[in-house]
Amino acid sequence: xxxxxxxxxxxxxxxxxxxxRNAETVRDRVDLDRTLACRITDLETAFHGRITGxxxxxxxxxxxxxxxxxxxxxxxxxxxxxxxxxxxxxxxxNRRVSIKANPFDLMKLRKLL
Numbered sequence: 001x002x003x004x005x006x007x008x009x010x011x012x013x014x015x016x017x018x019x020x021r022n023a024e025t026v027r028d029r030v031d032l033d034r035t036l037a038c039r040i041t042d043l044e045t046a047f048h049g050r051i052t053g054x055x056x057x058x059x060x061x062x063x064x065x066x067x068x069x070x071x072x073x074x075x076x077x078x079x080x081x082x083x084x085x086x087x088x089x090x091x092x093x094n095r096r097v098s099i100k101a102n103p104f105d106l107m108k109l110r111k112l113l
Contacts, residue, residue, distance in 0.1 A: 003075035005045050009061070011082040012038060012047055016056040019112060023054035030054055032108040034101070037067035042074045054112060069101040069109065 003011075033052040040046065046063035049056050073081070077096050080086035088110065091097040099106060 002042055003079050005040070005043055005075075008040050008043065008045070008075050008078055009047065011079045012049075012056070012059055015082045016049075016059055019051075019054060019056050022112075025054075030108050030111050032105065032112070034068040034105055035064055035066070037064045037070045038078070039063065039070065039072040040075050040078060041072055042076075051109070051112070069099065069105055071097060071099045073097040 032054075034050070036049050036051050036056070038047045038049075045061075047059060047061055048064035048067060049059040051057075051069070073091070073096065077086060077091060081088060081091060081097065086096070088097065092099060099109070101109065
């Protein structure tokens with residue numbers, strides 16, 4: 001079963017809402033201000049936004065080829081990640097998710113997710 005573009009968009013909005021609720025507690029621990037691209041490989045679509053102050057903001061449709069953090073995954077794996085059904089570290093290790101970022105950003109990103 002493949003999730004739809006709308007379901008992926010909603011999953012990212014849900015993630016943004018969760019990060020917003022936790023922003024006050026992580027802002028001091030996670031100093032990260034980076035552009036983000038989320039590429040959904042099986043739907044050949046993408047979304048982009050910005051991670052700043054522990055929040056995911058400016059979420060929009062379309063790719064950002066210059067994003068400092070680029071994540072690629074399938075629609076179903078994106079939904080599983082956001083719901084907490086798929087561990088991000090395990091997903092990267094098993095190549096279900098690809099995250100391109102500098103190592104320091106990856107460590108900070110893990111604290112957010």
